[in-house]
Amino acid sequence: MMEERRLGIVVSGSLARGVEVRLDGAVSVEDIAVGRYVTIEGEKRRFFGMITDVTLDAIDQRLMTTPPDVSDPFIAEVLSGTSTFGRLHILPSLTIGGDALSLLEGPQQVKTVPTHFSVVHEASEQDVERVFGQVEEKQFYIGTPLDMETRVRLNPGELVKRSNGIFGKSGTGKTFLARLILIGILQEEAAVNLVFDMHSEYGWEGTSEEGRKVKALKQLFPSKVAVFTLDEEGARRRKVSTDFVVEIGYDEIEPEDIAMLRETLGLTDAAVQATYRLARRFGERKWLESFLAMESREEMNELAQSLQEHEATMAALHRRLDSLRRLRFLVPQARDNAIQRILEYLDRGMNVVLEFGRYTDIVAYMLVANLLTRRIHAQYRERMERAMGEDIASPRPLVITIEEAHKFLSHELAGQTIFGTIAREMRKYNVTLLVIDQRPSGIDEEVMSQIGTKITCLLDNERDIDSVLTGVSGKSELKAVLAKLDTKQQTLIFGHAVPMPVVVRTREYGSPQSYKELGFREALELKKQAEEDKDLWG
Amino acid sequence: MSSKIGEVIEASTGEFTAQCYELHRPPPFGSLVKTREGEVEIYGVVSRAETTSIEQGRRPIARGREEKEEEDIYRASPQLEKLLRTDFTALVVGHREGRGGRESEKGGGSGETEKGEKLHHYLPPRPARIHSFVYLCDREEAVQFSQSLDFLSILVGAGVQADELIAASLRHVAAEQPDPQDFLIRSGKELAVLLGGETNRLNTILRRIKW
Numbered sequence: 001m002m003e004e005r006r007l008g009i010v011v012s013g014s015l016a017r018g019v020e021v022r023l024d025g026a027v028s029v030e031d032i033a034v035g036r037y038v039t040i041e042g043e044k045r046r047f048f049g050m051i052t053d054v055t056l057d058a059i060d061q062r063l064m065t066t067p068p069d070v071s072d073p074f075i076a077e078v079l080s081g082t083s084t085f086g087r088l089h090i091l092p093s094l095t096i097g098g099d100a101l102s103l104l105e106g107p108q109q110v111k112t113v114p115t116h117f118s119v120v121h122e123a124s125e126q127d128v129e130r131v132f133g134q135v136e137e138k139q140f141y142i143g144t145p146l147d148m149e150t151r152v153r154l155n156p157g158e159l160v161k162r163s164n165g166i167f168g169k170s171g172t173g174k175t176f177l178a179r180l181i182l183i184g185i186l187q188e189e190a191a192v193n194l195v196f197d198m199h200s201e202y203g204w205e206g207t208s209e210e211g212r213k214v215k216a217l218k219q220l221f222p223s224k225v226a227v228f229t230l231d232e233e234g235a236r237r238r239k240v241s242t243d244f245v246v247e248i249g250y251d252e253i254e255p256e257d258i259a260m261l262r263e264t265l266g267l268t269d270a271a272v273q274a275t276y277r278l279a280r281r282f283g284e285r286k287w288l289e290s291f292l293a294m295e296s297r298e299e300m301n302e303l304a305q306s307l308q309e310h311e312a313t314m315a316a317l318h319r320r321l322d323s324l325r326r327l328r329f330l331v332p333q334a335r336d337n338a339i340q341r342i343l344e345y346l347d348r349g350m351n352v353v354l355e356f357g358r359y360t361d362i363v364a365y366m367l368v369a370n371l372l373t374r375r376i377h378a379q380y381r382e383r384m385e386r387a388m389g390e391d392i393a394s395p396r397p398l399v400i401t402i403e404e405a406h407k408f409l410s411h412e413l414a415g416q417t418i419f420g421t422i423a424r425e426m427r428k429y430n431v432t433l434l435v436i437d438q439r440p441s442g443i444d445e446e447v448m449s450q451i452g453t454k455i456t457c458l459l460d461n462e463r464d465i466d467s468v469l470t471g472v473s474g475k476s477e478l479k480a481v482l483a484k485l486d487t488k489q490q491t492l493i494f495g496h497a498v499p500m501p502v503v504v505r506t507r508e509y510g511s512p513q514s515y516k517e518l519g520f521r522e523a524l525e526l527k528k529q530a531e532e533d534k535d536l537w538g
Numbered sequence: 539m540s541s542k543i544g545e546v547i548e549a550s551t552g553e554f555t556a557q558c559y560e561l562h563r564p565p566p567f568g569s570l571v572k573t574r575e576g577e578v579e580i581y582g583v584v585s586r587a588e589t590t591s592i593e594q595g596r597r598p599i600a601r602g603r604e605e606k607e608e609e610d611i612y613r614a615s616p617q618l619e620k621l622l623r624t625d626f627t628a629l630v631v632g633h634r635e636g637r638g639g640r641e642s643e644k645g646g647g648s649g650e651t652e653k654g655e656k657l658h659h660y661l662p663p664r665p666a667r668i669h670s671f672v673y674l675c676d677r678e679e680a681v682q683f684s685q686s687l688d689f690l691s692i693l694v695g696a697g698v699q700a701d702e703l704i705a706a707s708l709r710h711v712a713a714e715q716p717d718p719q720d721f722l723i724r725s726g727k728e729l730a731v732l733l734g735g736e737t738n739r740l741n742t743i744l745r746r747i748k749w
């Protein structure tokens with residue numbers, strides 16, 4: 001095995017906070033980056049950890065007050081590592097090899113720290129492979145560790161066992177990451193996906209920041225992906241081939257769906273309560289249509305009186321709900337049952353992307369995502385319960401992707417919405433979430449703690465960082481790492497699906513080469529293959 | 539080959555003084571010399587040299603007023619060479635066990651040469667003997683001796699001219715190294731550790747050994 005570069009020796013530390021390493025003179029602090037991996041040769045074990053901080057230090061403080069003549073390169077070189085030296089802070093996470101147990105059973109969680117003066121090296125590609133697992137030919141990987149070539153596996157099978165989150169401020173690569181992860185899930189058939197695609201960038205094509213078009217799921221895997229749309233016109237204009245146009249009937253909207261929109265629509269509690277009364281009065285399927293049909297003042301006042309509501313409350317509710325009319329996909333009665341269609345596709349193992357087209361506002365998004373998810377979840381739940389009772393096959397695991405998750409999972413709403421329920425019940429009914437959000441601090445703390453694997457790009461708001469790291473060991477160390485991520489295409493992954501926190505450079509997405517590596521084959525190539533096969537088989 | 543340059547006339551555990559066979563030709567300040575005590579070779583760094591009258595208390599007098607060249611003074615009075623002497627003192631910085639008439643049988647351990655001798659960078663058990671010959675170490679020997687920089691810790695405590703001495707000796711040994719620059723950087727780092735917070739001393743030395 002090739003000897004990796006020696007970095008220094010352990011000089012102090014604790015299990016809770018990690019260890020301090022004095023950098024060798026020959027190593028420049030400027031060559032060190034937080035997030036990189038190291039190994040520490042303890043007396044009995046080898047430790048594997050991550051650099052979380054870099055500090056400058058001097059043996060003698062007088063050196064700082066009368067700095068030596070470092071304009072002279074010779075003097076500067078002599079002093080570096082001796083009178084002045086760098087210190088690394090390292091968070092050891094695992095032990096690898098060295099002792100019999102970890103050789104037999106693979107990396108183990110650390111339960112102690114390496115002894116004084118243990119030697120620290122940069123981790124080798126093999127070490128990283130030993131920790132994250134070797135990536136086989138057809139297996140999905142998410143990227144490479146900093147300054148390394150080794151591929152970091154993110155096991156879709158493990159991932160979908162819990163709800164997961166992709167976080168990061170705007171423009172850091174969340175959408176690109178999500179696309180990759182969806183492809184991983186799709187390729188390894190770990191689950192089927194239902195994506196609520198607010199900005200229409202997962203189904204047919206998305207754009208990169210330079211305005212270049214990038215292929216999305218259906219272009220890459222036409223036989224495994226169906227694109228549903230709420231905006232048929234827009235889809236046609238964008239030349240997206242869609243599989244189904246979703247309409248939602250007023251008769252499908254329940255008071256719960258409106259309750260969810262309380263904040264976004266600016267409804268009072270009283271107004272929300274009134275919707276339930278309306279439903280009782282007119283019937284679950286008729287209330288909205290009947291209510292919106294009322295046009296005269298007298299009619300409204302009469303209704304208010306008979307329901308014992310304030311007239312003003314009713315008038316305000318009417319005004320707010322009336323604004324839903326601009327959503328053209330809302331119709332008195334839908335021509336087809338979108339929920340049934342979605343379930344059919346999912347049952348066949350097809351992944352469904354629902355594009356919102358021009359309806360990019362949060363009201364439309366929340367209304368539809370909630371409404372559909374509630375019904376789909378109910379079906380899953382029923383089928384799972386039946387499957388358990390009658391010993392029949394349970395439905396395929398389903399991952400539902402939502403953006404702007406904090407709107408659905410805020411502290412106020414998390415207790416009531418279907419998304420809060422799904423996040424909390426783990427995988428009980430074979431449904432989990434992939435939430436994408438740029439403001440994780442807006443997400444309910446309890447929901448956050450149920451998120452199995454967090455994939456987070458750069459965050460710069462203190463509260464967002466705190467909320468993502470709540471309950472994680474080595475929190476303050478990871479905080480430093482998180483705050484120092486590149487603004488793009490770098491991400492810190494920690495939680496259930498990875499053995500230890502890992503900073504990766506997200507694999508490139510958008511070039512012909514990247515599509516190929518993800519398993520996409522050009523039509524021409526497919527045709528050639530088919531002809532070759534024909535030649536072969538006659 | 540190391541060349542014979544003088545003879546020990548005064549010795550203690552930490553240093554020895556020798557008289558040079560040739561007047562006015564002491565080994566350079568900071569160079570590495572060696573002498574012997576029985577089977578032990580003692581290494582020293584030349585820390586001082588002086589030329590004086592052989593009779594204590596009598597000083598030479600000026601003689602060159604009428605002469606054109608300085609050398610003419612000596613030519614005119616050949617007995618002068620006999621009345622003057624050059625002595626030098628070396629600070630003991632290490633020793634080698636087991637070199638003597640016979641090859642040593644000792645083996646194992648660090649600081650060992652091919653012949654099974656042990657090189658130590660600390661003081662020998664006994665001082666040099668009077669009238670032991672003193673040799674100027676050749677390149678090979680200097681390089682071998684300086685493979686360990688432990689001798690610097692002795693020089694650091696050498697008194698008033700310690701820093702001059704360290705710088706001079708490092709310049710000498712460095713010149714013999716295959717990669718002098720690298721050697722000086724390593725030495726500098728060793729000194730930085732030895733001198734701890736004595737930044738001024740460190741700076742002084744470093745400026746004097748700059749390659």
Ligand SMILES: Nc1ncnc2c1ncn2[C@@H]1O[C@H](COP(=O)(O)OP(=O)(O)O)[C@@H](O)[C@H]1O
Nearest residue numbers: 170171172173174175176208209506507508509
């Ligand atoms: N894995 C990647 N491969 C190629 N480009 C990327 C990748 N990740 C991010 N980018 C670049 O960064 C830009 C922003 O990424 P995006 O996913 O749209 O950010 P976000 O969704 O967080 O706002 C993209 O348009 C693209 O140019």
Ligand SMILES: [Mg+2]
Nearest residue numbers: 171174175176
């Ligand atoms: Mg985005």
